[in-house]
Amino acid sequence: MSPEFHSPVLVSEILQSLITGRDGLYLDATVGGGGHAAAILSGLSERGRLIGLDRDPAAIRVAAESLRRYGDRVTLRQGVFWQLGALLRDLNIREIDGILFDLGVSSHQIDDPDRGFSYRHDGPLDMRMGEGDRSAWHLVNTAPYQDLLRIFRDYGEERRAAPIARAICARREQGPILRTGELAALIRSIIPPDLPQKTLSRIFQAIRIEVNAEIEHLPEALRQAVEALGVGGRVGVMSYHSIEDRTVKTAFAEWVRGCICPPGFPVCRCGRQSTLKFIFGKRGIRPGPEEIERNPRARSAVLRVAEKI
Numbered sequence: 001m002s003p004e005f006h007s008p009v010l011v012s013e014i015l016q017s018l019i020t021g022r023d024g025l026y027l028d029a030t031v032g033g034g035g036h037a038a039a040i041l042s043g044l045s046e047r048g049r050l051i052g053l054d055r056d057p058a059a060i061r062v063a064a065e066s067l068r069r070y071g072d073r074v075t076l077r078q079g080v081f082w083q084l085g086a087l088l089r090d091l092n093i094r095e096i097d098g099i100l101f102d103l104g105v106s107s108h109q110i111d112d113p114d115r116g117f118s119y120r121h122d123g124p125l126d127m128r129m130g131e132g133d134r135s136a137w138h139l140v141n142t143a144p145y146q147d148l149l150r151i152f153r154d155y156g157e158e159r160r161a162a163p164i165a166r167a168i169c170a171r172r173e174q175g176p177i178l179r180t181g182e183l184a185a186l187i188r189s190i191i192p193p194d195l196p197q198k199t200l201s202r203i204f205q206a207i208r209i210e211v212n213a214e215i216e217h218l219p220e221a222l223r224q225a226v227e228a229l230g231v232g233g234r235v236g237v238m239s240y241h242s243i244e245d246r247t248v249k250t251a252f253a254e255w256v257r258g259c260i261c262p263p264g265f266p267v268c269r270c271g272r273q274s275t276l277k278f279i280f281g282k283r284g285i286r287p288g289p290e291e292i293e294r295n296p297r298a299r300s301a302v303l304r305v306a307e308k309i
Contacts, residue, residue, distance in 0.1 A: 007035065007107060007295045009301045010285065013285055014238075014303065015040065018040070018305065019040065019044065021097055022043065022044050023044070023045050024098065025096050025097050026049070027051045027053065027084065027088075027096050027225075027228075028053065030054060030101055031063045032062075032108075033106070034052065034067045036100060036102060041070050041074070046073075048073065049073045049075070051074075051076075051077070053078075053084060054076075055079060055129050055130030056078075057130065058108070080217070081101060081217075082220045082221040084221065085224035085227065095228065096228050097230060099228065099236070101221070101237045103214065103218075103239050104244070113180075114126075116135075116180050118180065119180055119187075119203075119204050121180065124178065127207060136208070137178065139210060140183060141172050148164075148169070152202070152203060152206050155210060158199060164190065167189075180204075205241065218244070226255060229308040231308055235306055236305040238302070240301055252276060255275040255306070257274065259273075275309065277309050278305075284304040285302070
């Protein structure tokens, strides 16, 4: 794996929980630079195979190089994870043994100023993880105040969403906000000086999520993943902030739940059966102190895994 692209998180935990058969077929729905994919392949036999999917063309190029040693055991495709069902149909695959989602933005994307993801580096307001028409520039310069307010509150959980949204609307009347540095300076100018880092992080996170429709399409992606699994297959999702994690936890809990009849019914009448069972329990698993020390960006990660029953 190209070291500057991404440091995979919770690798041993993923291998222990996701791989149920060493001869199986697995899908890394956010392959990135191929770190988790390489680890999964190393845990499989020579008959085991992996499909790697990512919306970022740069990620596919890096993964192709880093996974080259696995030859035809790897199939890589560019695309969004909420179309994984169509991808598997195109590949004539009916069932899969395990699926991994590593959500969020990669280290490579954050650290590349030209991608416009970070308030720490001045660059164009872009934030697109893949190809698309709508960039952060379009959002910041054209979204109405109410939309900005919703985005900052819902996706950034930012208490100062209203004044920041008003400031953006007022500033763009003088001309478009073109660069991450301009946006960061504007936000710094209206918040207390002891709070800029957390607020900047939340606002940039919220814009990124909206631009890339990350949360919007996550439930659909999980539904397609569960449908694609064979019985005994597992789906693992790594989240990095509370909004993603709540979405995953809610979806899993719905499929784990069985009968929904009122408690007073003597026998089940709804006929509803559980589709999944939790691995690691309801709380998921988080990196330990040693991993966080090696890779500080792992601090907020939580891994949830469920098995199809």
